[in-house]
Amino acid sequence: MSSELIDTDISLEKFVRVNIHFIQKSDGTGNFTETSDGFGNDFNGYNVSMEMLHWINTKDNQTLNIPPDHSLIKYPINIKFVLDAVYFHQSDELYPNSFNSNCNDTYSTNSSEVMQCYMRGDGVSDHANNISSTSLNKYISLKQLVNRYSSWINNMENDNYSWFQHSTYGTTQHELYHLLTLSHTVRYNSGPPCPTDDSSACNDGCDDTPTPFEMVNDYNFTGNSTSISEPFCGWGNGNVHWCSNNRMDYSGSGALSPCQLERMHSSIDNGLDAFRLCKRLNGTNQLCSFSFPQISYYGSIVTIGGANCLDIPSSTDTPIVNSSNISQVFASQEVEINELEVKQGGYFEIFTSYSCN
Numbered sequence: 005m006s007s008e009l010i011d012t013d014i015s016l017e018k019f020v021r022v023n024i025h026f027i028q029k030s031d032g033t034g035n036f037t038e039t040s041d042g043f044g045n046d047f048n049g050y051n052v053s054m055e056m057l058h059w060i061n062t063k064d065n066q067t068l069n070i071p072p073d074h075s076l077i078k079y080p081i082n083i084k085f086v087l088d089a090v091y092f093h094q095s096d097e098l099y100p101n102s103f104n105s106n107c108n109d110t111y112s113t114n115s116s117e118v119m120q121c122y123m124r125g126d127g128v129s130d131h132a133n134n135i136s137s138t139s140l141n142k143y144i145s146l147k148q149l150v151n152r153y154s155s156w157i158n159n160m161e162n163d164n165y166s167w168f169q170h171s172t173y174g175t176t177q178h179e180l181y182h183l184l185t186l187s188h189t190v191r192y193n194s195g196p197p198c199p200t201d202d203s204s205a206c207n208d209g210c211d212d213t214p215t216p217f218e219m220v221n222d223y224n225f226t227g228n229s230t231s232i233s234e235p236f237c238g239w240g241n242g243n244v245h246w247c248s249n250n251r252m253d254y255s256g257s258g259a260l261s262p263c264q265l266e267r268m269h270s271s272i273d274n275g276l277d278a279f280r281l282c283k284r285l286n287g288t289n290q291l292c293s294f295s296f297p298q299i300s301y302y303g304s305i306v307t308i309g310g311a312n313c314l315d316i317p318s319s320t321d322t323p324i325v326n327s328s329n330i331s332q333v334f335a336s337q338e339v340e341i342n343e344l345e346v347k348q349g350g351y352f353e354i355f356t357s358y359s360c361n
């Protein structure tokens with residue numbers, strides 16, 4: 005393990021808050037909307053956001069392919085993402101995914117506590133804005149969701165939906181892990197592999213994730229002997245035993261080393277702790293209504309409905325969750341429900357977690 009890491013408990017599950025922003029063209033097309041997938045189906049931006057985070061949060065760690073013959077433990081990831089809110093914006097200028105037109109300058113919301121995710125149209129590769137362990141300005145920008153979903157819609161009979169999820173949601177997970185300080189392990193940024201030397205530019209701060217240079221020199225690795233770029237084997241090759249299947253490379257596989265997990269947990273415990281769910285689970289919170297764009301509600305003790313909700317009649321059948329709403333309540337001590345009706349098609353769930361204040 006790298007000596008810069010501060011002691012942290014990677015067995016303690018940690019939750020990081022994220023916002024998802026859908027950038028549409030100015031006429032409202034090109035992306036998921038509040039009510040549809042952009043292709044006339046009911047599966048909407050809220051639904052795909054919830055589905056994506058559920059996919060990421062339930063993904064198990066995998067056994068690392070490299071270094072060869074290692075005895076590294078496959079620890080559970082124990083890092084989960086909480087959907088704080090979902091936003092929809094219309095901008096022809098910001099719809100294309102571009103480094104130069106920065107959605108974050110225009111649309112970031114609650115950015116010192118919530119990491120921002122921008123789902124945009126075609127453009128440059130998916131990216132994360134920094135890997136700093138102390139920055140309170142964190143966002144990712146992706147074109148994958150729009151492109152892969154439309155590709156799946158257009159080839160539905162031939163394409164597997166799980167492949168759309170695997171490629172899109174896995175990429176989102178990869179970018180979020182950049183925000184939690186991880187670098188690539190076998191390529192430097194999106195450039196060439198790291199085969200030429202063991203430069204600091206190719207050092208991800210983890211001794212248990214060898215670069216191609218280290219594979220050749222420390223492990224006498226010859227790969228397929230055609231290229232020193234191995235073990236960077238590209239998309240879909242994570243099942244080849246000498247190819248990296250690390251989540252931070254480009255195979256699409258999801259393995260993480262003990263050091264990588266320690267890096268992320270340590271950053272969440274320390275410089276990035278403002279983004280944690282547990283910071284919000286303090287104090288009392290009385291909720292009289294649930295409304296978009298907010299998805300998640302927080303408190304130590306949360307009361308839903310009741311006498312102090314002036315706008316709500318006292319009859320128990322008064323709906324305070326409307327038919328299309330998606331809401332989740334997080335509390336560290338208790339949730340008291342005085343009145344609540346979740347209509348058909350709505351989603352409401354209560355979670356208990358720990359406070360870290």
Ligand SMILES: [Zn+2]
Nearest residue numbers: 178179182188
């Ligand atoms: Zn990356």
